[in-house]
Amino acid sequence: MAYTSGDDTSGLPAFFSDLVRCETRLYNALNDRLRERHGIVTSQFELLRRLRDHPGARVADLAAEFAIGIGATSKSVDRLERHGWVARQRNPADRRSSLLALTDEGLRLVDAADRTFTERLAELIGGALDEAATAAAARTFALLRSALERDRIGMPTG
DSSP states (O other), rough: OOBBBBBTTTTTTHHHHHHHHHHHHHHHHHHHHHHHHHHHHHHHHHHHHHHSSSSSSSSSHHHHHTTTTTTHHHHHHHHHHHSSEEEEETTTTTTTTTEEEEEEEHHHHHHHHHHHHHHHHHHHHHOOOOOHHHHHHHHHHHHHHHHHHHTTTTOOOO
C-alpha cells in the first residue's frame, strides 16, 4: 500500500500506526524471550549491548543514543549496576560524570542474550519478510532515523 503520493498525506496516519504497532509487537516478543532465557528485558539488553559495543560511554551518551531523558537513563544504569552487570568508573576528563563499563558478568550476559535476541528477531522478521523486503525496510528506517536525528527531532526536553 502506498502511504502517500505527492501532496496526499492521508495515508501517513496508517503508516504511523503500522510502524508503532510493529515496533510494539516486536519489542514485546523480544522482551518475553529475553526475560524467559536471561532474566532481563529488552531495554536492559539494549543498554548492555550499547555499553559492550561502545566501552567508556557516559550516561549522557546513552540518553542521546536512545532519545530518553538523562534521569531515566541514570536510573536504568543504577539498576544494571545493582545487578552487578555494569560498573561506573571515574572519568578523568570530567569529574562530574562517570564512564560506564560492563563487568565480566555483564559481558557474559549480554553476549548470551545477543544470541537469543538475534535468533528471535530472525524468526519474527524472517517469517514475515523475505531478504529483499527486509533490506528495503532497513534502508527506509535508516533514512528516516538519520533525518530525525540530524534535525534533533524527538529528543527529550528534560
